[in-house]
Amino acid sequence: AQKITQTQPxxxxxxxxxxxxxxxxxxxxxxxxxxxYKQPSSGEMIFLIYQGSYDQQNATEGRYSLNFxxxxxxxxxxxxxxxxxxxxxxxxxxxxxxxxxxxxxIFGQGTELSVKP
Amino acid sequence: NAGVTQTPKFxxxxxxxxxxxxxxxxxxxxxxxxxxxxxxxxxRLIHYSVxxxxxxxGEVPNGYNxxxxxxxxxxxxxxxxxxxxxxxxxxxxxxxxxxxxxxxGANVLTFGAGSRLTVL
Numbered sequence: 001a002q003k004i005t006q007t008q009p010x011x012x013x014x015x016x017x018x019x020x021x022x023x024x025x026x027x028x029x030x031x032x033x034x035x036x037y038k039q040p041s042s043g044e045m046i047f048l049i050y051q052g053s054y055d056q057q058n059a060t061e062g063r064y065s066l067n068f069x070x071x072x073x074x075x076x077x078x079x080x081x082x083x084x085x086x087x088x089x090x091x092x093x094x095x096x097x098x099x100x101x102x103x104x105x106i107f108g109q110g111t112e113l114s115v116k117p
Numbered sequence: 118n119a120g121v122t123q124t125p126k127f128x129x130x131x132x133x134x135x136x137x138x139x140x141x142x143x144x145x146x147x148x149x150x151x152x153x154x155x156x157x158x159x160x161r162l163i164h165y166s167v168x169x170x171x172x173x174x175g176e177v178p179n180g181y182n183x184x185x186x187x188x189x190x191x192x193x194x195x196x197x198x199x200x201x202x203x204x205x206x207x208x209x210x211x212x213x214x215x216x217x218x219x220x221x222g223a224n225v226l227t228f229g230a231g232s233r234l235t236v237l
Contacts, residue, residue, distance in 0.1 A: 004159075009157075035225070035226075043205070043230065043231050044228065044230055044231070045160075045207065045209075045226075045228035047225045047226070047227075050225065091159055091160070093160075103148035103149075103150055103165065103209065103210070103211040103224060103226055104150065104162055104165055104175065105160070105162070105226060106162075107152075107159035107160040107161070108159050109157055109158060109159045110157075110159055
């Protein structure tokens with residue numbers, strides 16, 4: 001069974017508008033962390049934002065926020081005021097288990113975001 | 118700081134050949150790992166290490182070997198390359214951390230630039 005599901009293979013958004021990228025996860029561990037990474041066409045993996053399962057508040061990092069709905073097991077990424085440079089592949093990932101266990105991450109399939117001028 | 122350095126960036130192999138993808142980090146990270154990225158499948162964990170001398174298998178370990186003799190280096194060996202191993206390979210490292218679900222669990226993986234391998 002998929003542990004991380006990103007149901008949107010591709011999305012378009014108009015420049016300066018907000019966009020939500022969906023991510024649902026599946027784990028029975030009470031302790032887990034959720035990450036979003038950006039992969040531009042150049043190929044590098046860029047960390048965007050992190051949400052821990054014990055965190056009471058939704059994480060925010062500049063124009064990025066994570067809409068964490070624990071009961072629904074969803075961790076959607078919201079990008080406000082989209083910019084052309086936001087065009088990239090976006091990956092949701094999860095680290096589960098009580099301890100960090102070697103930094104192992106489980107990745108979703110990714111969502112390709114295209115920002116239109 | 119160089120961060121995580123992977124070499125080579127590109128490699129073409131013939132079926133049955135062996136090779137080693139090199140990975141080095143200069144951040145004194147305890148944890149290192151190798152992932153492969155295939156279209157439509159995200160990144161999948163091949164092998165990982167929690168410290169020098171300690172390695173373990175990830176989700177897709179078959180056909181790959183690793184060793185970690187120093188904190189800095191974590192090479193990935195392809196023993197007998199197959200076309201199914203055509204992929205982009207990423208090495209990553211991070212600090213050892215606390216609870217996965219807490220703020221201290223945000224030990225972000227730092228990725229190398231990737232190595233694109235084609236097996237003919």
